[in-house]
Ligand SMILES: Cc1ncc(COP(=O)(O)O)c(C=O)c1O
């Protein structure tokens with residue numbers, strides 16, 4: 001239902017009825033900041049801050065190398081992986097925390113190709129979407145060059161054409177559940193069902209889904225998945241990513257980055273590679289301990305949080321934001337590029353606007369942090385664990401004010417110099 005003419009008191013009332021309102025206390029929220037960019041980098045949690053401090057001061061500072069065992073550093077990738085697994089519908093032993101999405105995607109792609117080979121399938125086509133996040137496409141292009149088009153060939157299609165391209169000559173469907181630009185959410189369960197009817201394996205990028213909405217990898221029968229922990233999981237800048245491989249593939253899959261941490265017996269230092277059983281095979285090198293304890297700390301923000309409540313609040317925050325923009329007469333100027341139907345949306349709204357860059361910079365100057373995506377989009381991310389309805393109301397007042405005073409046209413914003 002549409003939010004109509006919500007004033008400040010009404011926005012505060014929505015906060016008073018919010019079942020997730022108390023979770024905000026778990027985060028460090030800078031004074032005077034309304035943060036609508038958790039879809040790029042999540043906020044710091046108090047738990048992560050304390051965990052990193054403890055690890056650096058005591059575990060590294062005092063206990064040194066004994067900490068690999070004494071503080072179970074060595075188990076971090078699997079332990080954190082299992083905790084992430086609970087948030088993405090994966091039973092234990094199928095998720096490991098390591099590396100970046102880019103690197104994990106390469107591992108997943110080759111592993112999926114190896115499963116197809118083991119099944120006797122001589123297919124090489126990898127289907128993805130034209131508007132996928134570039135790094136995902138670069139990784140397939142890299143493999144295509146390395147392995148030759150006869151073994152791996154990328155074919156790009158529009159999102160709406162996906163169903164009709166899932167034919168029996170395709171090896172892998174590689175998609176991102178939520179489009180980083182438009183926020184469109186693909187129906188992964190349905191796509192996976194269609195893909196499997198033609199023996200196609202499915203790899204999903206959960207960068208904009210994990211921690212933002214319920215994800216049910218096991219139930220949907222997804223084959224492999226990757227995702228990051230620095231967005232909705234709040235793991236910190238450059239935090240290690242994760243990779244999921246369905247248990248049914250563990251016996252046959254082979255990932256190509258054969259590091260010693262993925263060896264069956266790393267501390268025997270044998271010259272011959274023997275993959276570890278199960279998901280541990282996806283490890284390559286030494287885990288970045290200080291970064292990974294930050295992720296482990298951050299994930300406690302999800303303790304006793306139901307992801308259905310997260311999704312429900314995410315959609316409400318977005319609806320309130322858009323309806324307030326509409327009531328302010330701004331939705332002609334700012335053209336929403338998200339799908340009409342909420343079920344087809346992720347946890348962000350993006351608007352096309354000629355002066356999107358200037359608007360974004362002027363907002364940042366006033367404490368409202370959103371982000372700009374070329375060529376002319378401004379994106380607002382909604383993070384239900386810490387964003388309040390009152391903040392949404394305030395943010396729209398500030399947008400109104402920037403546009404009314406034409407601060408977005410300030411000559412300082414003529415030259416784009418921001419990296420994000
Ligand atoms: C959908 C998607 N995939 C991948 C990435 C990048 O992954 P990484 O930097 O961990 O390799 C991003 C954003 O950074 C993204 O939005």
Ligand SMILES: Nc1c(O)cccc1C(=O)C[C@H](N)C(=O)O
Pocket residue numbers: 039040041180207238419420
């Ligand atoms: N990963 C990022 C980074 O290292 C620096 C700046 C931004 C990012 C991002 O996360 C971009 C992001 N994936 C996006 O949706 O645009």
